[in-house]
Amino acid sequence: MIKVEGLTKRYARHVAVNNISFEVGKGEIVGFLGKNGAGKTTTMRVLTCFLPPSAGKASVAGFDVVDQSLDVRKNIGYLPETPPLYPEMEIGDYLTFVAKLKGIASNDVPKRVDEVIGRTALGDVRNKIIGKLSKGYRQRVGIAQAIIHNPPVLILDEPTSGLDPEQQREARQLIASLSGDHTIILSTHILSEVEQSCSKVIIINAGEIVAVDSVANLHLRRKGGEMVAIQVAGAPESEVRQKLELVRGVARVMPKDAPEGFVAFEIESLEQNAIRPDLARAIVESGWDLSELRTVGESLEEIFLDLTKSEATKAKATQEVAQ
Amino acid sequence: MRNVFTICGKEVRAYFTSPIAYLLMGLFGLITGFMFYSATVYFVNAGTQQQMTGQNSPMDIGQYVIAPLLGNAGVIGLFLVPLISMRLFAEEKRSGTIELLLTSPLNDWEIILGKWMGAMVMYLAIISMTAINIGLLFAWSTPDWRPIVTGYLGLILQGATVLAIGTFISTTTSNQIIAGGSTFAICLLLWVLSWVSNYADSALGKAVAYCSILVHFEPFSKGIVDSKDVIFYVSAIFLGLFLTARSLESLRWRA
């Protein structure tokens, strides 16, 4: 549904997006992830025909964003970073205005407005002036205007920013409920959001794509060994520790707090070693009770930070290691 | 065309939900009303004097009351236009709603035409305040209606022209004050240029005078519709709207 090839966007001399390419299939929900200033908004603005690309191509629903801009715009719903609201309007009037702008037939406008107000739970504030709404409600009106014409492609720039945790969950549910018929790109800094709502992640850093993958695959990407947490009952700490350090492939054993009568460790393996079976065997063969053994799942957060670490900090890190 | 009306309707509502609309209408009504009152009093006094001194050249109400009234409305209207046009695009750029307009499936010219027409409605509402005065004239006498009709035609054409220029200026900045200020400066310049026409003999002087919007308005207030004035206004409107379109286009390329 969305195809980006070699897209570059320059502002004056500053390159905001540098030669990126990706594809989004029909019905996919893609998380667009990146730090502040990474180029997420810029990419979305090109996809929505708000800005033309400096180089490269982009197409949405089979239409080119430059040559067939009107067709592209018919097929997208867009929530900009700042919701495009007129503070002096009432919510109902505003949505009616947007519905007409999006080309909905006059007869269908009231029906669509009612529907979208129901969907975004704005019924109670329908006649309120937008300028007097809280940030969260404004964000909801922003989402409402993006989906009002039921577009096949939705482009949402930080759709849950400014919402409280409950509203965030509701917004995510709303987005999830739109999947299937709709192809969705949403940008965010919140990693858990990507894990919950998206089937695919595009990580962008300093204008370049550093990863395009499914959330599950991303977890496997981590370089280095695995971390295992272990808890043993009825054994002296020093002995267990000695035993564990002897297991093949173990790099480091770190003691952890444990409940009364237990000892606990976190164990880091050497690269590419699966150490869990060996650890379990070592404990059991020593006659101790193994009460817990699990991989400490690395959060997407660390993967993200690792992937987006700037070259400078990476260089610094290697230097430190060298010393 | 439906899109044009959608935008136009939104603009009109934006004007009339803010107190500025009523303030401008009140202010304009008050100023032109006062000028009308002075002109009428002068006209009546002069008429009485003439009768007393036994002179008997008939005085024309069109020349002494209506022409000055419309002439003044033209000048004051010129200075109210920046207040109408300044927000058209500057406000959308500032608040980010321009993203909604430019990513919706409608052509740039539909947006521009809709906004310009919305501003025209506001302008018409303001100049219609002078109709009260004209109505009073008709209640007490029987003035010639022709200069009144042409005068209003002139007011509309002049307003449309300046609004088109103001719309263009509004696309160049996201600051309403700057948009309003520059439009005001241009209006001032156009007004000053009209003075040149009083003593312009050289070709340059004539050219300068030709550019003055008010110079082209004067004949209208006297009941004369000259095609060269109409052509001037219509082409200036086209130029203004064309520049707006180019500016909106470059907004996409520059931003």
Ligand SMILES: Nc1ncnc2c1ncn2[C@@H]1O[C@H](COP(=O)(O)OP(=O)(O)OP(=O)(O)O)[C@@H](O)[C@H]1O
């Ligand atoms: N209108 C503009 N003119 C010049 N530079 C710009 C403009 N808009 C963005 N940039 C620059 O382009 C780069 C990418 O900005 P962009 O807004 O796309 O980042 P982002 O990923 O959306 O960040 P955030 O998470 O803060 O929203 C930044 O360095 C920014 O300073």
Ligand SMILES: [Mg+2]
């Ligand atoms: Mg952004």
